[in-house]
Amino acid sequence: PVSTLAMPSYKLSEFDTRGLAEVSRQLFILSGTPYEDNRISKDQWPALKEKYGFGELPVLEVDGKQIPQSLAIARYLAKEFGFYGANAFEAAWIDALADQAKDFISDIHPYFAIAMGMVAGDTDKAKAEIALPAIKKHFDLFEKVAKDNGSNSHFVGSNFSYFDILISEFVFSIDSFLPGSFDAFPTVLAVRAKVTSIPAIKEWIEKRPKTVT
Amino acid sequence: SMLRYKLIYFPIRGRGEVARQLFYLAGVPFKDDRITISEWSSLKAKTPFGQLPVLEVDGHQLAQSFAIFRYLAQEFGFAGDSPLEALWVDVTADQHKEYENKIKPALRFQGSEEEKEQLMRNVAEPARDKYFPLLEKIAEEHGSSGHFVGASLTWVDLLIAEHASILLKQFPGFLDRYPTVLAIVDAILSTPKLKEWLEKRPDTAF
Numbered sequence: 001p002v003s004t005l006a007m008p009s010y011k012l013s014e015f016d017t018r019g020l021a022e023v024s025r026q027l028f029i030l031s032g033t034p035y036e037d038n039r040i041s042k043d044q045w046p047a048l049k050e051k052y053g054f055g056e057l058p059v060l061e062v063d064g065k066q067i068p069q070s071l072a073i074a075r076y077l078a079k080e081f082g083f084y085g086a087n088a089f090e091a092a093w094i095d096a097l098a099d100q101a102k103d104f105i106s107d108i109h110p111y112f113a114i115a116m117g118m119v120a121g122d123t124d125k126a127k128a129e130i131a132l133p134a135i136k137k138h139f140d141l142f143e144k145v146a147k148d149n150g151s152n153s154h155f156v157g158s159n160f161s162y163f164d165i166l167i168s169e170f171v172f173s174i175d176s177f178l179p180g181s182f183d184a185f186p187t188v189l190a191v192r193a194k195v196t197s198i199p200a201i202k203e204w205i206e207k208r209p210k211t212v213t
Numbered sequence: 214s215m216l217r218y219k220l221i222y223f224p225i226r227g228r229g230e231v232a233r234q235l236f237y238l239a240g241v242p243f244k245d246d247r248i249t250i251s252e253w254s255s256l257k258a259k260t261p262f263g264q265l266p267v268l269e270v271d272g273h274q275l276a277q278s279f280a281i282f283r284y285l286a287q288e289f290g291f292a293g294d295s296p297l298e299a300l301w302v303d304v305t306a307d308q309h310k311e312y313e314n315k316i317k318p319a320l321r322f323q324g325s326e327e328e329k330e331q332l333m334r335n336v337a338e339p340a341r342d343k344y345f346p347l348l349e350k351i352a353e354e355h356g357s358s359g360h361f362v363g364a365s366l367t368w369v370d371l372l373i374a375e376h377a378s379i380l381l382k383q384f385p386g387f388l389d390r391y392p393t394v395l396a397i398v399d400a401i402l403s404t405p406k407l408k409e410w411l412e413k414r415p416d417t418a419f
Contacts, residue, residue: 054308054347062297072303079296088287089270096280100262141262 010035012073014058015042017211018169020070021058024077026165026195029204031081039209071098078162090157097145097155097163100138101170107134108174115177116212131178139185142167146187153194160195168195173213218243219269220281221256225417228278229266231371232285237410238366239289247415279306286368293363301355301362302369305348309373312344320384337387345391348373352397359400366404374401379419 010028014021016039028035040048040057052059054068060077067073075095078084085091111131114121146155155163171182171192182189196202218236222229224247236243248256253265260267261276268274268281275281283303286292293299319337322329348361355362360370377398380387388395402411 053350067300067304069304069307072300072307075303076296076300088284089273089275092275092280092284095283096261096275096277099277099279145261 007033008063009061011038011061012036012058013038013040013052013061015040015045016209017213018173018208019058019213020074020166022169023074023162023166024058024060024070025208026169026201026204027074027077027081027083027162029200030083030160030165030198031077032200033081071102074098074162074166083160083162083165085161086157086159090161093156094161094163097142098166100141101163101166104134104138104170107137112177112213127178131174132181135174135178135181136184139182139188143185143188146191151187151190153190155191160198164191164195168192176212216242216244217271219246220244220266221246221248221260221269222266223248223250223253224415225419226375226414227419230375231278231282231368232266232268233414234371234375234407234410235282235285235289235291235368238291238404238406239285241289279310282306282368282372291366291368291371293367294365298355298363298367301351302367305351305361305369306372308344308347308351309369309376312340313376315340341387342390345388345394349391349393352393356397359397361397366401366407370397370401371407374398378402 010033012021012024012028012035018025025035025037027033045057049055052068053066056068058068058070058073060067060073067076075084075098078094079091085094108131110119111126111134113119114126115123115131142155149155149157152158154160155167167188168191171188174181196205218241220229220232220236220243222232233245248265257263261274264276266278266281267276268284275284283292286302287299293302316337319329319332319340322332352361357364360366361373362369373394377388377395402408
């Protein structure tokens with residue numbers, strides 16, 4: 001059929017991890033768009049690195065053309081598939097929240113480096129001094145945004161956006177290290193509950209490779 | 214006031230300049246609200262993320278500099294001519310931000326000359342040499358006529374040109390290895406309407 005011919009072929013290459021690439025995976029799934037979920041092992045990477053023009057992952061290939069930068073990719077797919085707000089201002093808010101989430105990743109990263117044994121350090125100290133303050137600082141804001149949006153299980157507007165998916169994944173990852181961290185943010189948890197209740201997403205979460213992050 | 218737009222930021226270029234340039238290039242009037250530190254301390258809690266810049270559109274606030282730049286660029290036609298071009302503008306901007314975050318501590322270092330030189334050599338130069346070849350590659354594959362992406366001015370052109378002009382003033386020679394980038398920066402800064410703004414804007418150190 002002509003419509004299938006018109007659709008580009010998509011291949012998403014990333015290490016065997018969820019990270020920010022997972023947002024794009026779930027956008028493909030939510031929109032019912034076929035894509036190749038290409039996972040590269042750390043052992044394979046040195047030999048493959050040259051093939052990826054920007055020397056980093058994830059990379060989205062659209063009809064064979066490589067594109068790096070996880071959030072730029074997620075935004076592009078969100079726009080293509082309709083998960084980018086109902087108007088330009090909503091879209092801008094979704095982007096602002098995603099950039100704020102990136103700041104959160106920077107703030108909490110040192111805790112994960114220690115907790116995952118990549119860097120020497122006292123995990124309990126890192127939890128108290130790095131992780132918990134970072135969660136409080138950013139999630140107080142996200143909780144307020146979700147409430148100000150009407151506590152309708154979305155952060156922006158009345159439909160799923162890529163930011164809903166992003167936070168849903170963050171909560172999942174961090175909760176596995178620090179259970180109960182998000183109990184103080186029920187409106188955020190409601191967004192996660194709504195995302196994960198979508199049948200296609202629920203099914204994906206059950207069958208996807210189980211990774212720590 | 215009947216102005217639709219207000220940009221709230223400190224009286225510096227910093228993370229507000231690209232937004233100001235977009236308004237000027239589009240010929241759209243806006244309130245350029247340059248606030249003091251004491252004004253900020255009372256305003257902070259009333260902003261979405263406790264940070265500046267903040268853009269107000271018909272009284273509705275928007276935070277995060279790149280979200281603001283992208284929003285204005287899309288409204289005014291400086292975001293690329295297709296979804297794929299807009300994507301490459303975003304990719305380039307994100308790459309640029311990662312590089313700038315790495316290099317900032319080295320550029321801003323105030324200490325001994327020796328420590329500064331070490332930071333430049335061990336931090337700034339490797340960050341530059343990781344990013345600028347990618348920028349050249351992007352410009353070659355996706356840009357034309359003196360632009361990094363596409364054939365007309367985009368917000369990432371403005372972002373990179375602003376950064377490069379600071380480097381050219383404070384660290385001359387730092388970008389000598391990247392003449393194609395410098396040529397594009399030069400073309401951007403020579404855009405007549407932008408040149409007008411550069412000449413009349415308030416003069417601040419950064």
